[in-house]
Amino acid sequence: MKYKIAIFLIISFLAYIFYSLFFPGLKIINNTNNIIRATKGEFKNKNSDPDLDEVEDMFDNIVYIKPNESYTYNISMKSLINNEKIRVDVSYEKEGLVSGRSFIIGDSGSCKYKINIYDGYNDIETRGLDICYRKLSIAEDDI
Numbered sequence: 001m002k003y004k005i006a007i008f009l010i011i012s013f014l015a016y017i018f019y020s021l022f023f024p025g026l027k028i029i030n031n032t033n034n035i036i037r038a039t040k041g042e043f044k045n046k047n048s049d050p051d052l053d054e055v056e057d058m059f060d061n062i063v064y065i066k067p068n069e070s071y072t073y074n075i076s077m078k079s080l081i082n083n084e085k086i087r088v089d090v091s092y093e094k095e096g097l098v099s100g101r102s103f104i105i106g107d108s109g110s111c112k113y114k115i116n117i118y119d120g121y122n123d124i125e126t127r128g129l130d131i132c133y134r135k136l137s138i139a140e141d142d143i
Contacts, residue, residue: 023080024136026088026103027114027127029070034092036065036117041087042079080105080134090117102139109137 030036040061065071075086089100101115101124111132116123124138 022111022132023077024075024105024111024132024134025072025113026075026086026136027070027072027112028065028088028090029114029116030065030067031116031118032092033067033119035067036090036092038063038065038071038073038088038090040073041089042076043085043087075105075136083134085139086136088115090115090122103136104139105134106137107135109135111135113138 026040028036028038061073063071073088078084079086083105086103086105087100088103101122103109103113110126111130112126112128113136114125114127116125
């Protein structure tokens with residue numbers, strides 16, 4: 001029984017390492033004095049507006065990030081396989097939209113991005129190793 005538990009823990013640890021290293025992610029860091037609201041959407045068609053179901057799914061992914069805290073969005077395997085477009089919007093909890101960015105899944109770009117949110121602007125930088133299954137690139141146009 002001890003061996004089964006040990007093997008399960010080792011496999012779980014290796015799966016976590018594999019997923020965290022080889023799949024793209026977006027980390028949002030709140031550098032404001034306000035609670036911010038962040039949403040992530042994954043859209044099938046990169047070249048057109050999202051349909052109603054995709055917009056509803058985006059609002060199901062709302063997270064609230066306190067000042068000086070962060071949240072990491074992992075990209076789903078379905079989105080990686082289908083080359084979907086990823087959209088992240090950030091706003092203050094009680095006010096309108098502050099910023100939004102779109103990312104396209106493909107072979108160029110970076111594996112992990114860090115989005116620092118400041119009062120009135122944001123700063124995007126790459127982080128970590130660039131070894132992953134698919135990469136994210138910042139889209140020139142928005143949805």
